Amino acid sequence: QVQLVESGGGLVQAGGSLRLSCAASGSIFRINAMGWYRQAPGMQRELVASITSSGSTNYADSVKGRFTISRDNANNTVYLQMNSLKPEDTAVYYCKATTSLNYWGQGTQVTVSS
Numbered sequence: 001q002v003q004l005v006e007s008g009g010g011l012v013q014a015g016g017s018l019r020l021s022c023a024a025s026g027s028i029f030r031i032n033a034m035g036w037y038r039q040a041p042g043m044q045r046e047l048v049a050s051i052t053s054s055g056s057t058n059y060a061d062s063v064k065g066r067f068t069i070s071r072d073n074a075n076n077t078v079y080l081q082m083n084s085l086k087p088e089d090t091a092v093y094y095c096k097a098t099t100s101l102n103y104w105g106q107g108t109q110v111t112v113s114s
Contacts, residue, residue: 002026002103009108020080022095030099038091085112
């Protein structure tokens with residue numbers, strides 16, 4: 001079992017920045033990859049960025065050049081640095097950890113005002 005706790009969401013003006021954190025606990029040695037997803041009202045949940053245990057990253061085209069995913073293995077935490085935020089980035093952001101199963105955090109709201 002893996003437990004995930006997200007933090008760092010909030011309200012920001014367009015062009016601003018936020019940093020999301022996702023702290024993992026439990027069977028963290030089984031985690032192969034972690035990622036951030038988001039879900040806007042009425043929309044499907046979509047991948048924002050992911051990072052493997054070896055550090056390889058992947059980004060949605062819509063956030064490339066603006067968002068950066070990173071991980072702190074010593075603290076079992078994954079971060080999502082979000083810069084140049086746009087109103088269309090408004091969503092609930094979820095952290096996911098992948099072992100042989102997928103584990104999800106509770107989500108954190110990000111609201112970008114125009």
